[in-house]
Amino acid sequence: MSYLAIFLTYVFINNFILVQFLGLCPFIGVSKNSESAIGMGLAVTFVTGVTSVMCWLVYHGILLPLGLEYLKTISFILVIAALVQLVEMVIRKISPSLYKALGIFLPLITTNCIVLGIAIINITENYNILESFVSGISAGLGFTLAIILMSNIREKLELTPVRRVFKEVPIAFISAGLMALAFMAFDKGLLTNLGLV
Amino acid sequence: MNIKELTKGLFKENPTFIIMLGMCPTLGVTTQVINALGMGAGVLFVLFFSNILISALKNIIPNSIRIPCYIVIIASFVTIVEMVLHAFAPSIYSALGVYLPLIVVNCIILGRAEAFANKNSIVDSALDAIGMGVGFTMSLTLIALIREVFGSGTITLFAIGNFNGVLKIPVLYQWPVRVISLAAGALLLMGYLKAFFQWFSEKKKGVAK
Structure with missing residues (x-):
């Protein structure tokens, strides 16, 4: 698959939130205002990009030669946890302002399904290292797109009369459902029509 | 031993509809009833053993690195589930796909470890795990049943x-x-179900008053 095809697949066609339901917890939890939504989105994109490459290296450099493929879940989650911690420390040292913006989201990212999900999908789809990097970044961008759209919808919803039992979470899910309906317009046909497959 | 630890996960603190944890697999695998049951059994197994082990080790694990320790314990049990399903139930294994290793980051398991198992006795933690796991399986099956019956007109067992x-x-x-x-x-169904449960618990509270 070409890089553009991978990009389109993970941002639109297989959007992690709206099609695969990975990372729903932060999607519902952090989408109350658009500022923190952007922060969360960028932090996730950064981490998915870096962890995709690292997990690929760990799998193909260590686990595969030693015949330890079954350890991939444990080793990937360790790589992700360690990396998130490292990123947090580096950002705090280098750029306190960026740390202020992203800091509180970083610990949450370890348990974000997208990060582990894309690392495992990279292995099952047999991507090479560059394709893994592109898919990691695209997965993060797809998440960013969905969470920014969602936060804007929810800011509008604050000002709209909503029945009491539907307040907060239920209406957020229903809005997400309607958004997913719109995203169904993107399907595999898009890639065929663009001549990418 | 406290029987309340067992029953609270079923309704009062139902992980899916009340605490809203572990949403990703809840929606991802509920296209067929059998997948929901498989996922529920997997989570129940991992939750049960990780709660027991974490509760047993709660005085040994240093407080500052407890989260990585929990994750490693959980990931080990998830790997066991993966290997067992791969060997004995390959159709469920492939149907669950990426959601199976993702049990590691299922917030329910880490959440129970952090909120319950590291403060309570082994027996209470085991009961808590069974209650939560069964509650999770029940809600998953309910969603799967609605989705499969109306979405494809079948029930797969x-x-x-x-x-x-x-x-x-x-x-x-x-x-x-x-x-x-x-x-x-x-997503739409989840929204309406959540609204229904909110309405239901409000009504119940009103009656209690």
Whole structure:
């Protein structure tokens, strides 16, 4: 698959939130205002990009030669946890302002399904290292797109009369459902029509 | 031993509808009843053993690195589930796909470890795990049942003997409401179910007053 095809697949066609339901917890939890939504989105994109490459290296450099493929879940989650911690420390040292913006989201990212999900999908789809990097970044961008759209919808919803039992979470899910309906317009046909497959 | 630890996960603190933890697999695997049951069993197994082990080790694990320790314990049990399903139930293994290793980051398991198992006795933690796991399985099955019945007009269960495990529902099988089995339908259904549970618990509170 070409890089553009991978990009389109993970941002639109297989959007992690709206099609695969990975990372729903932060999607519902952090989408109350658009500022923190952007922060969360960028932090996730950064981490998915870096962890995709690292997990690929760990799998193909260590686990595969030693015949330890079954350890991939444990080793990937360790790589992700360690990396998130490292990123947090580096950002705090280098750029306190960026740390202020992203800091509180970083610990949450370890348990974000997208990060582990894309690392495992990279292995099952047999991507090479560059394709893994592109898919990691695209997965993060797809998440960013969905969470920014969602936060804007929810800011509008604050000002709209909503029945009491539907307040907060239920209406957020229903809005997400309607958004997913719109995203169904993107399907595999898009890639065929663009001549990418 | 406290029987309340067992029953609270079923309704009062139901992980899916009340605490809203572990949403990703809840919506991802609930296209067929059998997948929901498989996922529920996997989570129940991992939750049960990780709660027991974490509760047993709660005085040994240093406080500052407890989260990585929990994750490693949980990931080990998830790997066991993966290998067992791969060997004995390959069809469920492939149907669950990426959601199976993702049990590691299922917030329910880490959440129970952090909120319950590291403060309570082994027996209480085990009961808590069973209650939460069964509550999770029940809600997953409920969602899967609605989605499969209306979305494709079937109920897929285990194949036994001549029975291939698929029940067909007369009218809905010919004219299914396809959208309910798709991603969008899952999110919509979840929204309405959550609203229903909110309404229900409010009504119950009103009666109690």
